Amino acid sequence: MNIDKLKDKVERGISSIKTIEDVRKVKAYLVGRKGIFSEYIDTIKSLDKEERKVFGKEINSLKVSTENRLREIETRYEAEERRKEEQASLIDITMPGKIPLIGKKHPITQTFDEIIRIFASLGFSVAEGPDIESDYYNFEALNIPKDHPARDMQDTFYIKQGVVLRTHTSPVQVRVMESQLPPVKIIAPGAVYRCDNDISHTPMFHQVEGLMVDKNVKFSDLKGILSIFVHEMFGTKTPLRFRPSYFPFTEPSAEVDIGCVICNGDGCRVCKETGWLEILGSGMVHPQVFRIVGYDPEEVTGFAFGMGVERIAMLKFGIDDIRQFYYNDLRFLSQF
Ligand code: DAH
Numbered sequence: 001m002n003i004d005k006l007k008d009k010v011e012r013g014i015s016s017i018k019t020i021e022d023v024r025k026v027k028a029y030l031v032g033r034k035g036i037f038s039e040y041i042d043t044i045k046s047l048d049k050e051e052r053k054v055f056g057k058e059i060n061s062l063k064v065s066t067e068n069r070l071r072e073i074e075t076r077y078e079a080e081e082r083r084k085e086e087q088a089s090l091i092d093i094t095m096p097g098k099i100p101l102i103g104k105k106h107p108i109t110q111t112f113d114e115i116i117r118i119f120a121s122l123g124f125s126v127a128e129g130p131d132i133e134s135d136y137y138n139f140e141a142l143n144i145p146k147d148h149p150a151r152d153m154q155d156t157f158y159i160k161q162g163v164v165l166r167t168h169t170s171p172v173q174v175r176v177m178e179s180q181l182p183p184v185k186i187i188a189p190g191a192v193y194r195c196d197n198d199i200s201h202t203p204m205f206h207q208v209e210g211l212m213v214d215k216n217v218k219f220s221d222l223k224g225i226l227s228i229f230v231h232e233m234f235g236t237k238t239p240l241r242f243r244p245s246y247f248p249f250t251e252p253s254a255e256v257d258i259g260c261v262i263c264n265g266d267g268c269r270v271c272k273e274t275g276w277l278e279i280l281g282s283g284m285v286h287p288q289v290f291r292i293v294g295y296d297p298e299e300v301t302g303f304a305f306g307m308g309v310e311r312i313a314m315l316k317f318g319i320d321d322i323r324q325f326y327y328n329d330l331r332f333l334s335q336f
Helices: 003-015 022-033 035-043 049-089 107-122 150-154 171-179 219-236 285-292 309-317 324-325
Strands: 132-134 158-160 161-166 186-194 204-214 240-245 252-259 276-284 301-308
Touching: 003 022, 003 035, 003 049, 003 150, 003 219, 022 035, 022 049, 022 158, 035 049, 035 309, 107 186, 107 204, 107 219, 132 276, 161 204, 204 219, 204 240, 204 276, 204 309, 219 240, 219 301, 219 309, 240 276, 252 301, 276 285, 276 309, 301 309
Parallel strands: none
Antiparallel strands: 132 161, 158 161, 186 204, 204 301, 240 252, 252 276, 276 301
16 A cells, blocks of 8 residues: 555645636545545555554545645635635726716707897797698798799798698798787797708708787887897897898898808908898788788787898808708717
């Protein structure tokens, strides 16, 4: 019986341990039920009594010390294992933080908000109408009969006979007056549609309509309100002028120009060397429109206006291509 060989196996087994799995394997191999020690214990049964006593004692104490060593190693690896698990579940505060992507309002929405803020401060409330509009509200009730040449001013998307995508927000004027008695003091922001597409036109764009009706509303009220608006929007030094124009639903009609915000009136590419930029159409509500909605033009007067929101945003932010608003390019949009 060679005890040294057994000792050697124990040493080699223990020194081969590198992981917790190794500990378990070596344990089974040495002191397990079918391990090396049981083999030795089986063999000593065939020895005579004296030898059995000597070898038995020696093997037994070697087994006990081996078991103790293995237990100690196992405890060490188990502790290490636990430490690793704990570590893995901890938050690593040395990691760089994630910056959440915070959205912001589209420049057109920002411009809407600003226009609405200014008119709200002047006592106007907000009204809305549908984007899909009847021919009646979009044209007829605004004193633009069928075959009237003024229909050519707006390149219309027809959905079907008698139904259009509204070409302007002016139909909201009619809807509001039909639904309430004077006085009226509203603005109507919203999308409008025209079959147009180039550097200064997109097939969908936005307008803000304005309407004020009461006893004795005068052209000077229109001038006063729009002057305040322009000065709030573009600065108090911005000049504005009223230029005679024509709209079927206003009489008299005027277009409003502001001094070019790019060149300060000196003349440039944007204002086509005129020093002025057109921002809206306006006028005194035509008596025929009042009659159509059931108001008495002898009783009340009113003014109306309609402005292009993209136009105002372009001037305010210095943008030279209207299509930029709708490419959905965040590199462009996040600048505003
Ligand atoms: N609806 C006109 C357009 O889109 C703009 C306009 C002009 C609106 C005069 C008005 C107005 O309310 O009085 O071209």
